[in-house]
Amino acid sequence: MMEFGPTSLFQHLHRSFRHLLGAIAFILFVLLIGTFSFTRLEHLSLMDSLYFTVVTLSTIGYGDITPTSHETKIFLIMFIPLGVGAYLYLLSAVSVTIFEGKMIEVFKMEQMQDKIKKMKNHVVLCGYGDVGARVASGLQSVVVVENRDASVEAALNAGYPIVEGTSTESGVLKKAGVERASAVIIALNSDPETVFTILTAKEMNPKAKIYARANRPDSVKKMKMAGAHNVVCVPEIAANAILCEFDSKLCKPLQAFD
Structure with a gap:
């Protein structure tokens, strides 16, 4: 059985939260790239560019804002996979954090039972x-x-x-x-x-x-x-x-x- 002392528990939790923070930072970075790019390519306001970016990343595609130039379409071809990847990374980071938290709790209970058995x-x-x-x-x-x-x-x-x-x-x-x-x-x-x-x-x-x-x-x-x-x-x-x-x-x- 794996041993989880206090130091090891802290390291596992720290690593999970670090991945989660990294995923959130990556999402924000992608949003910034999209917002800035749509502002330059489509001459939209910052709010419209942010809205366009979120709609694009979520793959909803409401149709109220559509690309008007070939440059924007080429950018979207590269940007959409990047955004989907960012969402998947965030989802995996959240899942790992929750799973490791549950596993650490189980291991702690098992360690406590082992301690009681020796008393x-x-x-x-x-x-x-x-x-x-x-x-x-x-x-x-x-x-x-x-x-x-x-x-x-x-x-x-x-x-x-x-x-x-x-x-x-x-x-x-x-x-x-x-x-x-x-x-x-x-x-x-x-x-x-x-x-x-x-x-x-x-x-x-x-x-x-x-x-x-x-x-x-x-x-x-x-x-x-x-x-x-x-x-x-x-x-x-x-x-x-x-x-x-x-x-x-x-x-x-x-x-x-x-």
């Missing part, structure tokens, strides 16, 4: 929302599992290896290397999905520590029954933090939320 004793983080993003920032070795487009893009921009898909599916967790992971952190917005993810992860890797986020107090017990080692109920933690600021006597120890 061991890492953390599989399910969910990259507000909570998940903050959790990820404190981890050294992490693979993100996410299925929302905006969150996937955010994780990629932050530089995290990512597997797109739903964490309740064993195939998705397998791609994230859950069988080799030391821990699974589940920071989903849906408690039922969290429970199913716990069950799936526990079955695939009984040795992994599982930490889960609960959005409802009555979900904590269910998540622990499913196999989570620790469950954090976000609303209760937030409420406790506010009460602590209000009156320290109202504070509860963190153990009270286990």
